[in-house]
Amino acid sequence: MSTPAALTWSTTNCPVGRAMDILGESGTVIVLREIFNGVRRFDLMQRHSGLSRAVLSHRLALLVEHGIVHRVAYRDPGERERHEYRLTTRGFDLQPVMVALADWGGKHLSGPEGPAVEVEHRDCGARTHVALVCEEGHVIDRLRDVRTRPGPGAMPT
Amino acid sequence: MSTPAALTWSTTNCPVGRAMDILGESGTVIVLREIFNGVRRFDLMQRHSGLSRAVLSHRLALLVEHGIVHRVAYRDPGERERHEYRLTTRGFDLQPVMVALADWGGKHLSGPEGPAVEVEHRDCGARTHVALVCEEGHVIDRLRDVRTRPGPGAMPT
DSSP: OOOOGGGGBOSTTOHHHHHHHHHTSTTHHHHHHHHHTTOOBHHHHHHHHOOOHHHHHHHHHHHHHTTSEEEEEEOOTTSOOEEEEEEOHHHHTTHHHHHHHHHHHHHHSOOTTOOSEEEEETTTOOBEEEEEEETTSOEEOOGGGEEEEEOTTOOBO | OOOOGGGGBOSTTOHHHHHHHHHTSTTHHHHHHHHHTTOOBHHHHHHHHOOOHHHHHHHHHHHHHTTSEEEEEEOOTTSOOEEEEEEOHHHHTTHHHHHHHHHHHHHHSOOTTOOSEEEEETTTOOBEEEEEEETTSOEEOOGGGEEEEEOTTOOBO
């Protein structure tokens, strides 16, 4: 066995690890799914996702703390002021993560009838997926044609 | 507020939810990161990831159970038989999820020096990212140009 190159750099500041420090908390991605799908109010999110009020509340606070969603006040006629949750730019940048998860779950974990949801391109209505594209403009068909290398922030192990 | 369309379909069989039932277990994505980076042996994974032996062992069992990785026997000279962990096709199909996480973490959670890792296209060496592409061949630049719709397996709420 040749020694894997990855062993030469530290995982301390790994971008995947840092992303999962936030997204790996149980329920966080589910909350994001609701907000991406336009379900922005606490009660609706709670009912649609099935998360407990406590978990939903904690995860929303975590997402606000990390600048992924922000609270916006609204007031329905005759009601007190409430808040809904919207994605920040940083939050919206998670769209490819969500679509990649939907692609994989849809392909590998659906029943025989097919996936429960699809992602569509608003302009043309066609189903949309994630693809790997390099900065030279190549669309990469074979997943084995990419590999990880140390970046400018890499630290030795 | 118009009622979000997503409220008309059940989240019971949501592909993102199903994916997160597996990937949402703390440490699962970290184990996958190691295997994607060629770190396939238990001791090396444990040392490089910093996960405890118990967590690593449980997460590998989970990934095997779900057909995402499989165990392959090997024997170093003079040693007993051991196993390493390799991705199945289903596991390899998580590559876009991993790259999407690396993209987001690299962009939003890195220090001033930049991301610790990059993904490269083996053929040309250029950095590689995920992109949203529809089945009509449009590369979608604006994340707001996609939306979720019920798929063939959708169930009413």
